[in-house]
Amino acid sequence: MERKRFYITTPIYYPSDKLHIGHTYCTVATDAMARYKRLCGYDVLFLTGTDEHGQKIEDKAKEAGVTPKEFVDKIVTGERGVLDLWKLMNISNDRFIRTTDDYHVSAIQKIFKKMYEKGDIYKGEYVGKYCKPCESFWTESQLVDGKCPDCGREVQDAKEEAYFFRLSKYADRIQHLLEDTDFLEPRSRVNEMVNNFIKPGLEDLCVSRTSFTWGVPVDFDPGHVVYVWVDALFNYTTALGFLNDKYDDYEKFWPADVHFVGKEIVRFHSIIWPAMLMSMDMPLPKKVFGHGWLLLDGGKMSKSKGNVVDPYILAERFGVDALRFFLLRTFPFGSDGNFSNEALINTINVDLANDLGNLLSRTVSMVGKYFGGTLPKERQADALDEELTAMVSALRGRYEEQMEHYAFQNALSEIFKVISRANKYIDENAPWVLAKDMEANGVRLATVMYNLLETLRVCAILLTPFIPTSAAEILRQIGACDTCSTWESAAVFGSLPADVTVTRGDNLFPRIDAAKELEELEKAAEEAKKAALPALELEPQLEEKVDFDTFCKSDFRAVKVKACENVKKSNKLLKFTLDDGTGVDRQILSGIAMYYKPEELVGKTLMAIVNLPPRKMMGQESCGMLISAVHTEKGEERLNLIMLDDKIPAGAKMC
Numbered sequence: 001m002e003r004k005r006f007y008i009t010t011p012i013y014y015p016s017d018k019l020h021i022g023h024t025y026c027t028v029a030t031d032a033m034a035r036y037k038r039l040c041g042y043d044v045l046f047l048t049g050t051d052e053h054g055q056k057i058e059d060k061a062k063e064a065g066v067t068p069k070e071f072v073d074k075i076v077t078g079e080r081g082v083l084d085l086w087k088l089m090n091i092s093n094d095r096f097i098r099t100t101d102d103y104h105v106s107a108i109q110k111i112f113k114k115m116y117e118k119g120d121i122y123k124g125e126y127v128g129k130y131c132k133p134c135e136s137f138w139t140e141s142q143l144v145d146g147k148c149p150d151c152g153r154e155v156q157d158a159k160e161e162a163y164f165f166r167l168s169k170y171a172d173r174i175q176h177l178l179e180d181t182d183f184l185e186p187r188s189r190v191n192e193m194v195n196n197f198i199k200p201g202l203e204d205l206c207v208s209r210t211s212f213t214w215g216v217p218v219d220f221d222p223g224h225v226v227y228v229w230v231d232a233l234f235n236y237t238t239a240l241g242f243l244n245d246k247y248d249d250y251e252k253f254w255p256a257d258v259h260f261v262g263k264e265i266v267r268f269h270s271i272i273w274p275a276m277l278m279s280m281d282m283p284l285p286k287k288v289f290g291h292g293w294l295l296l297d298g299g300k301m302s303k304s305k306g307n308v309v310d311p312y313i314l315a316e317r318f319g320v321d322a323l324r325f326f327l328l329r330t331f332p333f334g335s336d337g338n339f340s341n342e343a344l345i346n347t348i349n350v351d352l353a354n355d356l357g358n359l360l361s362r363t364v365s366m367v368g369k370y371f372g373g374t375l376p377k378e379r380q381a382d383a384l385d386e387e388l389t390a391m392v393s394a395l396r397g398r399y400e401e402q403m404e405h406y407a408f409q410n411a412l413s414e415i416f417k418v419i420s421r422a423n424k425y426i427d428e429n430a431p432w433v434l435a436k437d438m439e440a441n442g443v444r445l446a447t448v449m450y451n452l453l454e455t456l457r458v459c460a461i462l463l464t465p466f467i468p469t470s471a472a473e474i475l476r477q478i479g480a481c482d483t484c485s486t487w488e489s490a491a492v493f494g495s496l497p498a499d500v501t502v503t504r505g506d507n508l509f510p511r512i513d514a515a516k517e518l519e520e521l522e523k524a525a526e527e528a529k530k531a532a533l534p535a536l537e538l539e540p541q542l543e544e545k546v547d548f549d550t551f552c553k554s555d556f557r558a559v560k561v562k563a564c565e566n567v568k569k570s571n572k573l574l575k576f577t578l579d580d581g582t583g584v585d586r587q588i589l590s591g592i593a594m595y596y597k598p599e600e601l602v603g604k605t606l607m608a609i610v611n612l613p614p615r616k617m618m619g620q621e622s623c624g625m626l627i628s629a630v631h632t633e634k635g636e637e638r639l640n641l642i643m644l645d646d647k648i649p650a651g652a653k654m655c
Contacts, residue, residue: 006042007253008034011261011269012049012097012235015057015075015082021309021327021339022294024089028324029291029333029408030260031091035465036403039487045253047239048086049097050076054228056132058214059597068214069100080312088312090320090468095247097239099216099231103246107238108216108231111280112207116220120166120279123221126206130158134264137206142196150264156599163208163224170275171202177274182287184270185406186334189263189290193270205272233273237282256285258406266290289406292336294327309339313524317517321467322348322509328408328466341521345514352509355419356459360508362426363452364477367502370435375450377498380443385451388425389493391418392455396491399462412466415459422455453478454496461490470508477505555611556627556654558644559586564598570618574598576626580610581651589622592639605644607654 010030013023027048034046052072061071076082076098086093097104115121129138131148138148138155148155175198177183178190208224209215215225234242240254241247261269269288277284296309314323326347331337367373395418402411429448434441460474475485479502484495559578562585567573572591580586588608607627614623628639 003041003043005253006034006037006044007240007256008037008044008046009236009256009259010048011259011265012051012099012232013082014054015050015052015072021311021314021323024085024311024323025294025327026260026262026291027086027091028089028327029406031089031093032324032328032408032465033258033260033403033406034092034094035468039461039464040400041487045095045240045249046093047095047097047236048091048093049095049235049239050082050099051228051232051235052076052098052100053215053225053231055209055212055214058212059132061214072098072100085311088315088320089324092468095239097235099235101246103244104235104238105216107243108226108234109219110243111234112216112218112226112230113220115165115276115279116163118279120169121163121207122166124162124164125159126162126164127159128157128206129155131155139203150267157602158211158599160210161224162206162210163218163221164204165207165230165272165276165279167205167272167275168202170278171198173278174198174202174271174275177284178270183274183284184266184288184290186290188334189266189270193267197267197271202271229268229272230276233268233276236285255283258287258289259285260289260291260406263290263292289334291333292331294331294339295336296339309341310524313521314344317521318344318348318512319509321470322352325352325412325467329412330409332409333406341518342514345512345517348509349511349514351416353511355416355423357507357509359419359423359426359452360456360474360477363449363456364502364504366431366435367449367453368504370431370438370445371449373503374501375446375453375499376442378443379447379450379498381447382429382444384425384428385447388418388421388451388455391421392458393491393493395458396462396487403465408466411462415462418455419459422452425455426452450496450498450500453500453502454493457484457496458490458493461485461487473505473508477503479503553611554609557581557608557610558648558650558652558654559588559606559608559610559626560650561601561604561606564601566593566598567618567620573618574601575620576601578606578608579650580608581649586610586623587621588624588626589617589620590626590628590641592626592628592641595639596641601641603646604641605646605648605650607642607644 008030010027030046030048034044037044050072057068057072061068064071074081083096099105112121126137129140129143130136131138131150131153133153134148134150136148136150137158142149143155144152147153175194178194178198184190184193205227207227207230208218209227210223213225215228216231218224218226236256236259237250237254238244239247240250242250242254259269266288270290274284311323323344326344329351330343330347367375395414398414399411402414425448431445431448434445434448438445456474456478457480460471460478460480464471478496479500480496483489489495557580559580561576562579563577565575567575567589570593572593573589574593574596576588576590578586578588608624609627610624612624614621616622627642629642630639
């Protein structure tokens with residue numbers, strides 16, 4: 001009989017040059033779900049990958065002095081890159097896609113052209129707001145306090161020729177999909193999407209760019225590259241072989257059973273993605289599940305905020321399985337969770353060391369001590385057995401119900417209720433007392449030991465998706481054979497051979513000295529911060545003294561950037577049109593084009609000396625000087641404009 005199929009995906013990740021524990025959260029959850037379905041007998045395809053196109057990649061590569069492809073290659077395949085991290089975290093993905101893969105690029109061009117030929121993509125001009133970190137377009141009304149509603153960062157004005165996707169055409173169908181089906185979970189995400197994006201009026205989506213080149217080229221209109229979210233979303237189908245010859249799994253696995261995504265990209269997956277699939281007359285995925293964020297100090301982990309947690313450090317100190325377990329045991333998958341090292345250590349000590357580890361160690365040790373490692377076959381049941389055996393027998397059903405709803409925390413809670421009950425069962429039966437008279441109590445003692453081994457067997461099978469290496473070791477130590485380590489056997493109490501032989505092993509989860517470890521982690525974090533600082537060379541201070549009266553003659557003022565553009569035939573100069581508070585625009589030329597894009601500076605408040613005599617630069621007059629900080633970084637001089645608080649009015653004197 002053909003096995004049931006299950007297709008699960010993570011979002012493909014932007015290749016950040018600083019991976020943190022938040023990056024692993026969704027992938028560990030997806031891995032747990034994939035392993036669970038394999039355990040249940042499904043033919044599983046688990047896809048992950050990297051989203052490698054877009055303006056921010058191009059800009060970061062330029063800053064690093066490499067090509068965009070060289071930049072993403074280092075982060076994806078280099079030391080401690082994305083692939084290394086997934087290997088570290090024991091991620092069992094079946095396929096890994098990079099959006100720079102040739103087969104994907106070719107397929108995206110065909111998809112874009114198909115939607116264009118259908119009339120769902122048309123040419124126009126984009127005028128609006130753009131958030132570069134999120135690669136998101138926004139209308140003025142969608143901004144929150146003038147900033148990106150997703151990440152809270154500054155947006156920039158954008159105006160360029162572009163192609164648009166008729167997203168508005170599918171508004172009614174998308175609203176029905178969200179409100180009348182279980183396509184999107186948790187339900188709270190549905191209300192957010194409908195109320196914030198659909199009911200105010202779903203606008204057509206800009207789906208090409210001309211202001212940069214790092215992307216999939218629109219093959220029928222040179223100069224345009226495909227909007228990164230069109231490129232990224234269709235990876236779920238191109239990785240199966242849709243419109244390419246690389247794979248041949250589209251008919252077998254599409255539509256996806258579930259996309260696991262972070263809540264910040266639910267809009268793309270629950271509105272834009274199904275609309276584009278409707279345009280292509282393709283089946284929709286069965287479900288999108290938007291999980292919460294891992295928060296640190298009350299905010300989302302972010303390199304730009306400097307509040308990241310290194311998964312390598314945590315895995316090296318506490319073990320990969322302990323880290324995987326903590327992520328899914330501690331936080332409800334659909335909600336935000338507050339990460340802390342204290343919580344991590346406490347979870348390891350309480351659940352893994354005290355409860356699970358202690359149960360395994362005591363049970364195997366007692367079988368070894370009282371029976372030489374092999375139990376006799378005879379049994380003697382007692383009323384004290386009934387509650388534990390009933391709980392173990394029903395555990396798989398309770399666990400399965402939670403796993404099918406992606407409630408990982410609840411599934412683990414069901415397991416640890418049984419583990420807790422087993423530890424209590426030891427105290428109730430007091431094996432050390434029974435062992436004092438083996439002639440009278442030996443059979444009863446063997447029964448107690450067998451029941452404990454059976455409890456560990458069932459729990460280890462169900463823990464396999466979460467702590468695969470440790471679960472396999474538990475099964476090895478308790479003498480579980482292949483046939484009694486299956487999903488089917490987890491529903492049957494008594495699957496271990498009656499005369500099972502145990503093999504004592506190392507302590508799987510040693511108890512952690514919390515105070516010592518927290519101190520060590522703090523030291524490691526400080527060292528990591530120092531290592532991340534660029535090697536700076538500062539300009540030496542001048543020894544020549546300037547008298548106070550001479551200094552006071554320099555008139556430093558706050559100026560607002562009204563417009564900024566590159567100076568023709570110059571690689572260094574930007575031309576600024578400034579509001580200096582006088583009511584007459586001031587023009588200043590500054591040699592900082594290597595460090596800033598003109599559109600990034602519009603609206604900023606800068607500092608300038610305004611009483612310098614005008615001078616000609618490239619045939620244009622510059623009236624003053626913008627103030628920058630200068631330093632040498634990695635052997636190259638770098639300038640950073642002095643940015644002032646935007647609340648400071650134009651013309652305010654600096655003193």
